[in-house]
Amino acid sequence: MRNQTYILGKLVEITIIFFVIMTALFFLFRLSPGDPISKVADPMLTPEDMRYIIEQMGLDKPIWEQYVIYLKNFFTGNFGVSFHYGEPVFKIIRERLGWTVLLFTSSTILAAFAGVFLGKIAAWNKGSRLDNVLSISALVCYTLFIPWFALLLLWVFGFKLGLFPLGGILSPELWVGNASWFVRMLDILHHMLLPLMTLFVIHLGSYLLLMRSSMLSVLREDYIITARAKGLSERVIRNKHAAKNAALPVVTSVGLSLAFSINGGALTEQIFTWPGIGRELIFAVSNNDYPLAQACFLLIALVVCWPIWLWIFSMPIWIRGLPIEPQGMVLE
Amino acid sequence: MALLSIKNLSIGYQTKAGMLKAVDNISFELERGRPLGFVGESGCGKTTIGMTLMGLLPGNAHILGGSIGFQNQDLIQLNEDQWRRVRGKEIAMIFQAAMNALNPVMRVDEQVIEAIVTHTPDISPADLDKRINELFDLVEIPRVRMKDFPHEYSGGMKQRVIIAMALACNPKLIIADEPTTALDVIVQDQILKEIKAIQKAMNTGLIFISHDIAVVASVCKDICVMYGGQIVETGTREEVFRNPRHPYTKALLGSYLSLDNELTVVIPDMRETPDLTLESGCCRFAVNCKTCSSACKAEVPQWIDISGSHKALCCDETIIRNSHE
Missing domain, CATH: 3.40.50.300 (P-loop containing nucleotide triphosphate hydrolases)
Incomplete structure (x- = not known):
C-alpha cells in the first residue's frame, strides 16, 4: 500500500517535471536568435510562396496557439514535422537513435569492464609503480578534451595512417549492391572504431578511478579479514569478495551515464559524422528546427529520468533477482 | 603436550x-x-x-x-x-x-x-x-x-x-x-x-x-588479564575472580556499577594511557597504579607466584602477597 502511494506520487512528480520541461523547451527555442524560415526557404521565393511555407510550418499563428497545438500533439504522440527534412520528427529520431545507442552503450560497457578490471588491479597493488601509472593515465583520460582527442585520433589514424575512414557508418559502395550482412557489419565496426575509442578513453578514466577508490575502501572492510581467515587465496579474495562489492558504485555510475547517452556523445558524433541523435541535436539547434530540437531535448529529459522509470516499473520485480546488490532493492 | x-x-x-x-x-x-x-x-x-x-x-x-x-x-x-x-x-x-x-x-x-x-x-x-x-x-x-x-x-x-x-x-x-x-x-x-x-x-x-x-x-577456565601489551595476572577463573592480586585486575573487577551502592562504588580513575614505546619489560601500569612507588618506574617487574597456577606481574612483591582481602 505504502509502495503504491509512493509510486503514484512519483508518477505525478514526473508528469509535472515533464510539463515544465516541455514548456521551457517551447519558449526557449522561440526566444533564441535566428528564424527557421530563412534557414529553409530560398530568399528568392515570392512572398506568396514564403507565406505558404510559413503557414505549412504553423508559424503564422499566435505563439500561445502554437503552444497549445504543441502540447495537444505531444499527448497524441505526434512530435511534428521537421522544418528542414520535411519528415515526421518521430521517424528521424527512430532512425538516428539506434546508431547512438550502438555507439554509446558499447563504449560505456567496454569502458566499465576495463575500468573495473584496471581499477581493481591498481587498488590491489596500491602504491606500486603499476598503480601510479594506471592512476595518472586515468586522470589524463578523465581530463582529456573530447573534440581535441577525437580530432587527434582522426588525424593520426584516419588521415595520416589511413587506417580508418574519416567519417560515416558505411562505405559508399556498400550502400548499394548486395554485400552480405557480415561484410556490412565488419564495415560498420571499421567505421565505429575511432568514435568508439574516443568515448571509451573518455569514460575509462572515471570508471577506473571510481573502482580504485571503491576497492580501497572495501579492502578495509571486516569481511575481507573474514575471507582471509577462512584461508582463501588472495586471488579469490580480490575477485570474489572485494571486486564484486567494489563494483557497485561503477554499476550505478554506468546506469547514470546512460542518462547522458544522447547529448554525451554529441561532439564525438559531430566530429566523426556519426549519424546519431547527438549530431541531429546540434544540427536542429543551429538551424532553428523547432520540432526536431524540442523532440531531441525531450528525449534527453526522458532518458535522464530513466532510473525513475526503471524504479517504478521494474524494481519490485528485481528485489530478489538481482545478484549484485541485495540491499539496494528495498523500497523506502 | x-x-x-x-x-x-x-x-x-x-x-x-x-x-x-x-x-x-x-x-x-x-x-x-x-x-x-x-x-x-x-x-x-x-x-x-x-x-x-x-x-x-x-x-x-x-x-x-x-x-x-x-x-x-x-x-x-x-x-x-x-x-x-x-x-x-x-x-x-x-x-x-x-x-x-x-x-x-x-x-x-x-x-x-x-x-x-x-x-x-x-x-x-x-x-x-x-x-x-x-x-x-x-x-x-x-x-x-x-x-x-x-x-x-x-x-x-x-x-x-x-x-x-x-x-x-x-x-x-x-x-x-x-x-x-x-x-x-x-x-x-x-x-x-x-x-x-x-x-x-x-x-x-x-x-x-x-x-x-x-x-x-x-x-x-583460565584467565589472562592484559594491560598495555603485557599479561599482568594469570590464573584459573576462580583465583583471578575471587582473589585478584594485581592492582589492575582489582580495578577491572571494581569497575562494575551496582544499583544498591551506587554512591559508594568508586570507578577506578585510570586516565593515563600506557606508554607502549617504553623499553621492553617496564611496568606499563605504573602510570595509573595507586600503589606505585618510585622503585616501580626504575625496576623491571617480576612474576610473583601466589599458587601453582596463579601469578601476577609486579615490582613490589609485598603488594601482591599482602593484598588479599
Missing part, C-alpha cells in the same frame, strides 16, 4: 612515534579442553595476539621475538602459502558479527561452503550438502534461512553463521575475538552457551578475547 605454547612473544607496530610494543614478552600455554580467556581494555594487545595466531597482522606490524608452538611447528616461521593451509583448517577465528564480518553480496550458505571447499576441494556435493546442513543445525539456524543474504539476518543469527564458518573444517584451535560484544544480553547468553557447548563437544582449544571479565569468566 600443550596444543599451543607461546614463548616470549613480542609484537610491535611501526609508527611515526617509533615502535609501539603492542604485545610485550608474553608467554602462555593452552590445553585442549581448558579454554583460555584474555581480558583487558581497548588497545591492550588482546586482538593483536588473536591476529598473530591467524597470521593476519597488518603490514606495519612486526614480530619482534618469541615463538608460537602449534602442532610441532613454529607458526612464526610459516610463509604465506603455509599460513593459508593453517587458517580456517587448523586455527579458525570467530569475529564480531555486528561489524560487517559477512560479505553483504554473498548468500550466507555460500560463505560457509567456501570455507569448506577451500580446504577440501575434492569433497563430493552430497558430503558438502550434509556437512553444511550439519553446521547450520549445530548453530540452530533453520535450513530455510540458509540461502538468505546477511542483511536479512539478526545480529545473533549473523554471529551464529560466523561460528558455523569457524567450525566448518573442524579446527583444532578456535579464537573468539569479542564474539558477543555487540549483542544484547539475552542473545549474548545464548551465543556464549553455544560456544561453550561446541567447545566441549568438539574438544577444541579455545582462546576467548573480550573486554568483559564476566563474559570471559563464564566461558573460560
